[in-house]
Amino acid sequence: xxxxxxxxxxxxxxxxxxxLVLKVKGGRVTVAEFAIFEPPRFFEAFLRGRDFREAPDITxxxxxxxxxxxQMSAVHALEKALGVTIPPPLRDLRRLLYCxxxxxxxxxxxxxxxxxxxxxxxxxxxxxxxxxxxxRLGLGLKKAGNELVARLxxxxxxxxxxxxxxxxxxxxxxxxxxxKDTLARAAEAAHATLRWVAGFEFPDFTPDYEFVALxxxxxxxxxxxxxxxxxxxxxxxxxxxxxxxxxxLPHTHALHSRLxxxxxxxxxxxxxxxxxxxxLSPTAQAAAREAGLGLPxxxxxxSILVRAVEMLYAAEEALRLLEVYEEPxxxxxxxxxxxxxxxxxxxxxxxxLYHRYELDEAGLLTAARxxxxxxxxxxxxxxxxxxxxxxxxxxxxxxxxxxxEQTVRNYDPxxxxxxxxxxxxxxxxxxD
Amino acid sequence: xxxxxxxxxVWKFTSCDGxxxxxxxxxxxxxxxxxxxxxxxxxxASRRLLPGPYDLSFVxxxxxVPEHVEQIRRxxxxxxxxxxxxxxxxxxxxxxLRNFTDVRDYARLVYxxxxxxxxxxxxxxxxxxxxxxxxxxxxxxxKAQVLAAxxxxxxxxxxxxxPASVCxxxxxxxxxxxxxxxxxxxxxxxxxxxxxxxxxxxHRPCYGCFGPKETPKTASLARWFTERLGAREAELVRAFxxxxxxxxxFRLESQTHEEPTRQG
Numbered sequence: 001x002x003x004x005x006x007x008x009x010x011x012x013x014x015x016x017x018x019x020l021v022l023k024v025k026g027g028r029v030t031v032a033e034f035a036i037f038e039p040p041r042f043f044e045a046f047l048r049g050r051d052f053r054e055a056p057d058i059t060x061x062x063x064x065x066x067x068x069x070x071q072m073s074a075v076h077a078l079e080k081a082l083g084v085t086i087p088p089p090l091r092d093l094r095r096l097l098y099c100x101x102x103x104x105x106x107x108x109x110x111x112x113x114x115x116x117x118x119x120x121x122x123x124x125x126x127x128x129x130x131x132x133x134x135x136r137l138g139l140g141l142k143k144a145g146n147e148l149v150a151r152l153x154x155x156x157x158x159x160x161x162x163x164x165x166x167x168x169x170x171x172x173x174x175x176x177x178x179x180k181d182t183l184a185r186a187a188e189a190a191h192a193t194l195r196w197v198a199g200f201e202f203p204d205f206t207p208d209y210e211f212v213a214l215x216x217x218x219x220x221x222x223x224x225x226x227x228x229x230x231x232x233x234x235x236x237x238x239x240x241x242x243x244x245x246x247x248x249l250p251h252t253h254a255l256h257s258r259l260x261x262x263x264x265x266x267x268x269x270x271x272x273x274x275x276x277x278x279x280l281s282p283t284a285q286a287a288a289r290e291a292g293l294g295l296p297x298x299x300x301x302x303s304i305l306v307r308a309v310e311m312l313y314a315a316e317e318a319l320r321l322l323e324v325y326e327e328p329x330x331x332x333x334x335x336x337x338x339x340x341x342x343x344x345x346x347x348x349x350x351x352x353l354y355h356r357y358e359l360d361e362a363g364l365l366t367a368a369r370x371x372x373x374x375x376x377x378x379x380x381x382x383x384x385x386x387x388x389x390x391x392x393x394x395x396x397x398x399x400x401x402x403x404x405e406q407t408v409r410n411y412d413p414x415x416x417x418x419x420x421x422x423x424x425x426x427x428x429x430x431x432d
Numbered sequence: 433x434x435x436x437x438x439x440x441x442v443w444k445f446t447s448c449d450g451x452x453x454x455x456x457x458x459x460x461x462x463x464x465x466x467x468x469x470x471x472x473x474x475x476x477a478s479r480r481l482l483p484g485p486y487d488l489s490f491v492x493x494x495x496x497v498p499e500h501v502e503q504i505r506r507x508x509x510x511x512x513x514x515x516x517x518x519x520x521x522x523x524x525x526x527x528x529l530r531n532f533t534d535v536r537d538y539a540r541l542v543y544x545x546x547x548x549x550x551x552x553x554x555x556x557x558x559x560x561x562x563x564x565x566x567x568x569x570x571x572x573x574x575k576a577q578v579l580a581a582x583x584x585x586x587x588x589x590x591x592x593x594x595p596a597s598v599c600x601x602x603x604x605x606x607x608x609x610x611x612x613x614x615x616x617x618x619x620x621x622x623x624x625x626x627x628x629x630x631x632x633x634x635h636r637p638c639y640g641c642f643g644p645k646e647t648p649k650t651a652s653l654a655r656w657f658t659e660r661l662g663a664r665e666a667e668l669v670r671a672f673x674x675x676x677x678x679x680x681x682f683r684l685e686s687q688t689h690e691e692p693t694r695q696g
Contacts, residue, residue, distance in 0.1 A: 012477075042529075061675070063449065122478050154633075
């Protein structure tokens with residue numbers, strides 16, 4: 001077909017509100033837009049004047065799906081500003097908490113948002129009718145992650161136990177002990193999930209990505225590391241803003257990030273996996289190979305496999321941390337207000353999440369900057385839409401539409417995150 | 433003949449998606465819920481979107497942009513029973529912090545041309561725009577509350593209400609009072625029960641994320657904070673002006689402690 005228009009007014013099975021617009025003229029894709037219309041909430045503005053101790057609770061509300069990610073980036077950035085170092089046992093507990101969020105967030109995406117596409121289902125409830133044992137598996141994984149977050153963070157959504165300097169209270173060994181069985185079962189369930197999704201059919205699609213993720217010499221990255229890319233970027237988090245910029249585009253409510261030198265890039269599970277495969281556990285590595293994941297793996301439709309690998313890793317890593325857990329003598333190190341600037345990035349389930357805060361001598365925030373993974377991926381997502389559509393214009397319109405929705409869901413976009421800071425005025429400028 | 437199941441719709445306004453997630457977090461109960469209700473409109477969970485009217489609607493999020501005003505009226509027309517749930521839908525949410533300033537001041541901080549911002553000056557609860565059958569407070573609301581509301585809808589019982597403060601739950605749980613014994617500024621005495629006294633159980637003061645209880649004695653609590661904990665006025669403003677900043681009782685209390693130079 002020569003001229004065509006694909007318009008999905010309200011994208012389903014994504015977190016937040018966005019539409020998808022594709023225009024084809026004379027057999028060429030002329031417009032491929034992922035347009036976010038979620039209203040702004042002005043987090044960066046109202047954080048000004050708040051006490052630094054409030055930032056982890058406030059920024060958690062940017063996203064109900066990944067509140068731990070916001071709390072983690074916030075406390076690490078603020079601790080840098082305040083010159084605080086966290087002792088290893090508290091550091092481990094934070095990693096344990098993050099494992100829980102990775103598990104529940106990935107399980108939500110794999111089973112509720114992504115897998116139905118591969119099976120031709122409208123939703124996970126159809127999965128309940130046709131493959132109830134698989135939905136049970138998914139619910140079990142999600143519940144395991146939620147249970148971990150709740151036992152350590154107080155509750156699943158917007159946990160209350162994270163503070164600058166550590167935690168409000170650290171659980172005893174006994175309180176955490178019941179998690180061992182749960183997580184051992186979750187590791188098995190994640191492996192079974194991986195085998196299941198490895199049997200899906202994947203369209204042949206391998207864009208020329210620049211992957212960006214944290215990288216740490218000893219561990220698969222969560223709370224620490226340098227920012228690296230598949231094209232040689234290797235910088236300290238402190239230099240993030242020197243290399244990445246955000247730009248405004250007329251069609252969307254959220255800013256697009258790009259690498260100053262090279263443009264679009266990809267963050268998230270696929271990027272983490274490609275840049276940190278060597279730091280996965282041996283079982284997770286073997287499972288990834290067995291599932292047929294390449295290295296590098298370039299097909300974004302296979303991000304569902306990577307999420308399953310990361311669930312397996314997160315369950316195992318959580319188990320390892322639980323085995324060695326000794327209740328730290330103090331729940332938090334003392335923190336006193338002082339003026340300063342702090343920056344941190346952590347790996348949210350959806351990818352790199354950057355925070356910067358400026359504080360005055362009383363510990364009140366004078367500036368905040370937050371760059372979530374979805375805004376970083378937007379530009380690359382649109383390039384995927386354009387490239388995928390160009391290669392599949394022969395598909396019947398309904399099929400093309402569904403495939404393009406799936407191309408969006410590959411990213412697990414979190415639109416509530418992407419628009420917390422959005423700038424709405426239009427700046428008319430030539431794109432590309 | 434099988435009886436036709438009542439239909440459920442889940443709507444999003446300005447929010448973090450956490451309340452919708454509290455529905456998905458029902459896990460096994462969600463599958464049971466789908467046996468009792470036809471999930472007819474839940475875009476975050478399904479591509480299948482059936483046209484209304486709907487028997488039961490849950491609404492997440494606050495009214496914060498001009499088009500929301502008409503949208504919520506439409507949702508009301510389409511819904512037999514309408515239940516706003518969560519802090520945003522029941523009070524305006526954290527984004528209602530802008531209600532205490534000129535939203536254009538916020539906009540100027542980040543936007544080059546703030547006059548083009550199509551946002552309302554205030555973020556407001558659903559009930560300020562349309563009548564509602566029940567409100568579920570909490571950031572996020574407790575899963576048990578959500579289930580109880582659905583059960584009441586299905587079986588016609590009275591809607592779940594606990595007109596008590598967090599203190600009651602705290603005493604029941606046997607926690608040591610963080611306000612008295614640890615001298616921490618706890619909002620528990622004025623905050624609606626429902627969380628199970630979560631924060632005091634983790635040795636931190638309640639920060640009021642379930643909003644004001646009925647007839648909260650905010651002034652006497654503020655006086656306690658000042659006289660016994662040495663809290664400064666600015667700290668009192670921040671304490672009452674957080675996730676339920678726009679709820680009348682907390683809003684008035686925070687304004688009481690503000691600099692007199694501020695404009696109404």
